[in-house]
Amino acid sequence: xxxxxxxxxQPALTLLYPRAEIAERVAALAREIDCDYAGRELLLVGILxxxxxxxxxxxxxxxxxxxxxSVRIASYGSDTRSSGIVEIRKDLEMPIRGRHVLVIExxxxxxxxxxxLCNLLLLREPASLRVCTLVDKRALRATxxxxxxxxxxxxxxxxxxYGLDYDxxxxxxxxxYLVKSDA
Ligand code: 5GP
Ligand code: MG
Numbered sequence: 069x070x071x072x073x074x075x076x077x078q079p080a081l082t083l084l085y086p087r088a089e090i091a092e093r094v095a096a097l098a099r100e101i102d103c104d105y106a107g108r109e110l111l112l113v114g115i116l117x118x119x120x121x122x123x124x125x126x127x128x129x130x131x132x133x134x135x136x137x138s139v140r141i142a143s144y145g146s147d148t149r150s151s152g153i154v155e156i157r158k159d160l161e162m163p164i165r166g167r168h169v170l171v172i173e174x175x176x177x178x179x180x181x182x183x184x185l186c187n188l189l190l191l192r193e194p195a196s197l198r199v200c201t202l203v204d205k206r207a208l209r210a211t212x213x214x215x216x217x218x219x220x221x222x223x224x225x226x227x228x229x230y231g232l233d234y235d236x237x238x239x240x241x242x243x244x245y246l247v248k249s250d251a
Contacts, residue, residue, distance in 0.1 A: 098129035118174035179211035
């Protein structure tokens with residue numbers, strides 16, 4: 069039996085989204101985004117660290133001209149759920165006033181992280197503000213935050229790989245795995 073949380077413990081992982089499926093969804097999202105932003109320029113705002121591979125792939129898949137910036141947000145809560153208390157650890161480097169901003173998130177769960185960021189960004193008066201997430205856990209949503217582009221919808225479970233970590237591990241895995249909760 070394997071136990072999560074102990075030093076050196078190796079949690080059991082089950083393949084959920086293989087790399088080919090992720091690539092397909094990224095390509096489909098890029099087509100949707102290109103269609104919606106035709107004739108405009110984008111500012112992609114990645115939320116670090118979890119979305120770093122998603123940003124890299126999406127930025128290469130879209131044809132819309134785009135600048136890229138990032139923010140880093142700390143949300144407080146348990147290991148696996150955020151609480152609503154969020155802190156900007158690294159702000160944007162670019163002004164966003166009058167620009168079309170697309171926030172790139174790895175996972176929207178309760179929505180607290182995203183809601184806090186969107187509220188902050190809206191104060192800076194972008195021309196538009198939309199959100200693209202790789203994974204939407206909408207069944208667990210605790211806020212009204214709206215998500216415009218969704219890669220995958222997941223009802224429950226904790227996932228790792230393709231940028232997503234468990235205690236800073238597994239970010240480099242090219243596929244996405246479910247962490248077995250009863251391990
Ligand atoms: P929220 O503020 O929406 O509750 O939480 C969103 C953040 O929690 C995500 O950006 C991500 O960092 C983290 N998170 C939520 N679910 C998962 C998950 O299944 N796996 C990993 N690695 N992080 C998650
Ligand atoms: Mg995150």
